[in-house]
Every structure is written in C-alpha cells, then in structure tokens.
Amino acid sequence: MRKTATITAALALAAGGGLAMAPSATAATACPSGAVCIRETDGSILSKNxxxxxxxxxxxxVTGYRVIVNSQTGGAGFQVCYEYNGGRCSSVVRGTGEYAPYDMTPINSVVLVP
Incomplete structure (x- = not known):
C-alpha cells in the first residue's frame, strides 16, 4: 500500500492525474524482462512501444488511456515526459509491474533510467 501510494504520487503530472498499480490482465501480452512497455487498448504491445x-x-x-508496464530489473526506473527527448518529466518510478491506465495524450516521451 505504501509503495503504491509513493509511486502514484511520483507520477502525478497534473491535477487529478497519475498512475497506480493495476491488476494483471490475463489476456494481455507480456512485457519482456528488462523492458518498459506501453500496452494498446486491446492489451497487445506493439514492438515500437x-x-x-x-x-x-x-x-x-500513443494517445488515450494506456497501461505502462515496468519489467526492468535491478531497480531501474522510468519517467513519462510532456516534451520530446525527455523534457518536463515526472519523478522516476522504480516499482515493477503494471500501472493503471493513464492518459498518454499529452505524453511525448518515456525515459528509462538506471
């Protein structure tokens, strides 16, 4: 619970916005180990994501509500950013797993950090 609250707070990019842990969908495509993935609305993951x-x-x-999956190992994290090339980003999130659907419409890049 504490971990989820910390992660959610770190990703709050705008009032009322943010990500929270979501249960795994059994029909969803798995995100490969060592990667960060963005799921399509149908649960699939395109290779470009x-x-x-x-x-x-x-x-x-990448628009609308999407699930982000962090399958990185060794404590690596990610940030979501409003600008291309990693500008105006959220705090680093290091928790592994899936996050509740998040509105990706204003998000233009994702940054992976060690």
Whole structure:
C-alpha cells in the first residue's frame, strides 16, 4: 500500500492525474524482462512501444488511456515526459509491474533510467 501510494504520487503530472498499480490482465501480452512497455487498448504491445535502452524514447501515435508496464530489473526506473527527448518529466518510478491506465495524450516521451 505504501509503495503504491509513493509511486502514484511520483507520477502525478497534473491535477487529478497519475498512475497506480493495476491488476494483471490475463489476456494481455507480456512485457519482456528488462523492458518498459506501453500496452494498446486491446492489451497487445506493439514492438515500437517496447523500450530496453536507458535514455529518452519519443512516442508516436500513443494517445488515450494506456497501461505502462515496468519489467526492468535491478531497480531501474522510468519517467513519462510532456516534451520530446525527455523534457518536463515526472519523478522516476522504480516499482515493477503494471500501472493503471493513464492518459498518454499529452505524453511525448518515456525515459528509462538506471
């Protein structure tokens, strides 16, 4: 509970916005170990939305509510950012697992951090 509250607070980008842990969907595609993934609304994960390397990853056509999955190992984290190339980002989130659907429309990049 404490971990979830901390993670949710760290990702609050705007009033009323933020991510929270979500239960796993059995029909959803698994995010590979070592990656951060963004799920499509149907539960699938497009190859363009699987990120392995540290640094900024610009998003293309990722709008609406999406689930973010952190499957990185070794305590690595991620940030969601309003600007391309990792500008105006949330705090780093290090918790692994799935996060409740989040409105990705204003989000333009995801940054993976060690």
């Amino acid at each position: 699987i990120f392995y390397s540290y640094g900024a990853h610009n998003l293309s056509n």
